[in-house]
Amino acid sequence: MEDINYRKMMGEYILYYKDKIIGGVYDDRLLIKQTDKAKEMIRDVVYELPYTKKKNKN
Template sequence: MATKQEFVDFVIDQMEKAGEIKARKMFGEYGIYADGKFFGVICDNKLFIKPTNAGREFIGNVVEAPPYEGAKPSFLIEDKLEDREWLSELVRVTVKELPMPKPKKKKK
């Protein structure tokens, strides 16, 4: 089942206090970025966040699942999507722990 644009818009709106949040279509689903850092995906109308120590500590009772077949498990966020403050803080602590993206090489 493909993700609906309305769900993507809702999730992005819920995270607005975490920085500049963008979603990019990837392989029929969506990658999500905060201030240029890739931190999660939206697949099948579900939100998956990259696992980090800070994120695990913040969430507490973590539910992990792969966003798609063959993927590494990520934090599956289902019951807190309505909580803007909580979701924005999770994104902030996660992104803070992730490395900056490597600069893209220029094509010759």
């Protein structure tokens, strides 16, 4: 699949298809970007955010 690429960022991975972000691997979870095509292909969708904890600024 030559059109799929990835980039490591801050210990996580961002996934690209034809240079557009399609998802990523966050905390050992594969998350797919919410698009009309993804919703059409994945029937039982569970929505999650990549990061759920707020960082404290001190």
